[in-house]
Amino acid sequence: xxxxxxxxxxxxxxxxxxxxxxxxxxxxxxxxxxxxxxxxxxxxxxxxxxxxxxxxxxxxxxxxxxxxxxxxxxxxxxxxxxxxxxxxxxxxxxxxxxxxxx
Amino acid sequence: xxxxxxxxxxxxxxxxxxxxxxxxxxxxxxxxxxxxxxxxxxxxxxxxxxxxxxxxxxxxxxxxxxxxxxxxxxxxxxxxxxxxxxxxxxxxxxxxxxxxxxxxxxxxxxxxxxxxxxxxxxxxxxxxxxxxxxxxxxxxxxxxxxxxxxxxxxxxxxxxxxxxxxxxxxxxxxxxxxxxxxxxxxxxxxxxxxxxxxxxxxxxxxxxxxxxxxxxxxxxxxxxxxxxxxxxxxxxxxxxxxxxxxxxxxxxxxxxxxxxxxxxxxxxxxxxxxxxxxxxxxxxxxxxxxxxxxxxxxxxxxxxxxxxxxxxxxxxxxxxxxxxxxxxxxxxxxxxxxxxxxxxxxxxxxxxxxxxxxxxxxxxxxxxxxxxxxxxxxxxxxxxxxxxxxxxxxxxxxxxxxxxx
Numbered sequence: 001x002x003x004x005x006x007x008x009x010x011x012x013x014x015x016x017x018x019x020x021x022x023x024x025x026x027x028x029x030x031x032x033x034x035x036x037x038x039x040x041x042x043x044x045x046x047x048x049x050x051x052x053x054x055x056x057x058x059x060x061x062x063x064x065x066x067x068x069x070x071x072x073x074x075x076x077x078x079x080x081x082x083x084x085x086x087x088x089x090x091x092x093x094x095x096x097x098x099x100x101x102x
Numbered sequence: 103x104x105x106x107x108x109x110x111x112x113x114x115x116x117x118x119x120x121x122x123x124x125x126x127x128x129x130x131x132x133x134x135x136x137x138x139x140x141x142x143x144x145x146x147x148x149x150x151x152x153x154x155x156x157x158x159x160x161x162x163x164x165x166x167x168x169x170x171x172x173x174x175x176x177x178x179x180x181x182x183x184x185x186x187x188x189x190x191x192x193x194x195x196x197x198x199x200x201x202x203x204x205x206x207x208x209x210x211x212x213x214x215x216x217x218x219x220x221x222x223x224x225x226x227x228x229x230x231x232x233x234x235x236x237x238x239x240x241x242x243x244x245x246x247x248x249x250x251x252x253x254x255x256x257x258x259x260x261x262x263x264x265x266x267x268x269x270x271x272x273x274x275x276x277x278x279x280x281x282x283x284x285x286x287x288x289x290x291x292x293x294x295x296x297x298x299x300x301x302x303x304x305x306x307x308x309x310x311x312x313x314x315x316x317x318x319x320x321x322x323x324x325x326x327x328x329x330x331x332x333x334x335x336x337x338x339x340x341x342x343x344x345x346x347x348x349x350x351x352x353x354x355x356x357x358x359x360x361x362x363x364x365x366x367x368x369x370x371x372x373x374x375x376x377x378x379x380x381x382x383x384x385x386x387x388x389x390x391x392x393x394x395x396x397x398x399x400x401x402x403x404x405x406x407x408x409x410x411x412x413x414x415x416x417x418x419x420x421x422x423x424x425x426x427x428x429x430x431x432x433x434x435x436x437x438x439x440x441x442x443x444x445x446x447x448x449x450x451x452x453x454x455x456x457x458x459x460x461x462x463x464x465x466x467x468x469x470x471x472x473x474x475x476x477x478x479x480x481x482x483x484x485x486x487x488x489x490x491x492x493x494x495x496x497x498x499x500x501x502x503x504x505x506x507x
Contacts, residue, residue: 045305048321054306054352057397059262059387062507064172068174069161075174075204079212081250082240083266085259085310085347087300088247 048097065101073098178506180270184500211241231474244487252296259345260310260359261384270504271477279427279451281394286327292316315346318363337366337375353389376410396434419456427451445471477506
């Protein structure tokens with residue numbers, strides 16, 4: 001069997017490793033320091049209701065806050081934070097709004 | 103006369119006293135009534151507070167119950183009827199349970215499994231089977247507000263539809279745009295490491311990002327399409343990709359995506375790796391207007407997949423694939439009538455494939471949806487199909503029920 005390799009380069013891997021390393025270093029430097037627990041209510045001064053109104057409808061209809069319990073919203077918001085790439089403080093502000101409205 | 107004076111002198115004070123006494127009684131009754139009303143109000147408020155506290159306590163107890171801490175079972179399901187010109191009509195069903203587990207404020211696992219029925223009938227032997235596929239199993243660590251680091255199999259953050267809009271209760275039409283279908287321009291998921299997050303950049307604007315390193319694409323030697331999701335990196339080469347989304351205003355999102363790597367191929371006699379580059383642009387505009395009593399949802403995505411040519415693949419033609427879709431939906435959700443649950447959708451999508459395949463295709467789809475609930479929708483759509491090979495054109499009627507839970 002013949003094997004062809006076209007312009008095989010290690011460039012992308014090196015770049016990725018460098019990129020990942022930088023990010024992980026930034027992450028590790030914060031361990032034991034500022035986490036989500038002492039974060040501001042939201043990153044831009046918007047209320048949880050405003051962030052909820054601005055972000056959720058970007059993809060889907062608004063879910064009724066009463067459709068989930070406080071504990072369920074806590075988990076669901078983390079899923080939405082990952083999917084919509086929400087800032088942690090914003091996600092926390094939305095969570096508080098939903099838990100106060102259900 | 104004296105007698106009259108004596109009588110008057112006797113009764114006048116009594117009459118005055120009686121009048122005053124009546125005023126006191128009225129005042130006392132009014133005060134009593136006010137106090138009763140206040141007591142009733144206080145009692146109602148106390149009951150309401152008690153009820154709220156009881157519900158909160160009940161929820162907290164549920165949260166502390168062993169084995170259920172931070173767990174949520176979610177997902178969606180769909181039922182689809184398709185009637186294509188020249189083909190037998192079909193019923194189809196999918197069930198996609200999603201398991202979410204939050205270990206603490208920084209650690210999270212999300213996983214989706216798709217169950218679907220597939221036709222495995224062959225000549226003279228009808229049959230079907232149930233397929234189960236792992237859509238994603240993604241472990242996430244969120245050390246900071248702006249950063250999440252994930253590992254596992256995840257939906258590729260390339261464009262918007264694949265990662266965010268494909269569930270049947272979110273997608274506004276019964277099928278996917280051609281970009282994400284069989285043409286293989288944008289892969290859905292892959293295995294590797296990702297970093298993602300969001301940053302506020304202005305008072306009302308934000309930037310979101312996702313970058314990933316995955317096993318990368320493989321090449322179908324017959325059709326020249328790429329696919330991802332193989333747990334084995336069969337060419338010692340990872341793919342690097344990412345998407346950056348910018349929201350200058352909450353109603354607008356503009357995204358740019360890329361993926362770069364090498365596609366492995368093996369024809370049985372020849373194998374190798376071909377440089378592969380995917381690029382994409384996506385735009386979304388979603389806004390509610392009082393003037394039109396409803397919400398406008400407009401989306402556009404464009405992408406191309408460029409794989410180096412090789413004589414072993416499609417006879418060495420330029421393996422460049424391009425496609426796009428544009429979709430607009432309107433729902434009069436500000437009306438107070440039944441019409442607020444209706445939604446109309448228009449989508450135009452198109453793909454341009456290597457000329458030797460003779461498979462360029464464009465579609466125009468008209469749809470009407472009725473929202474039974476916030477996450478339950480009934481869709482009716484008609485699709486006009488236009489292909490290079492007109493004998494393959496299949497206009498179709500589709501009906502779908504999508505439910506998210």
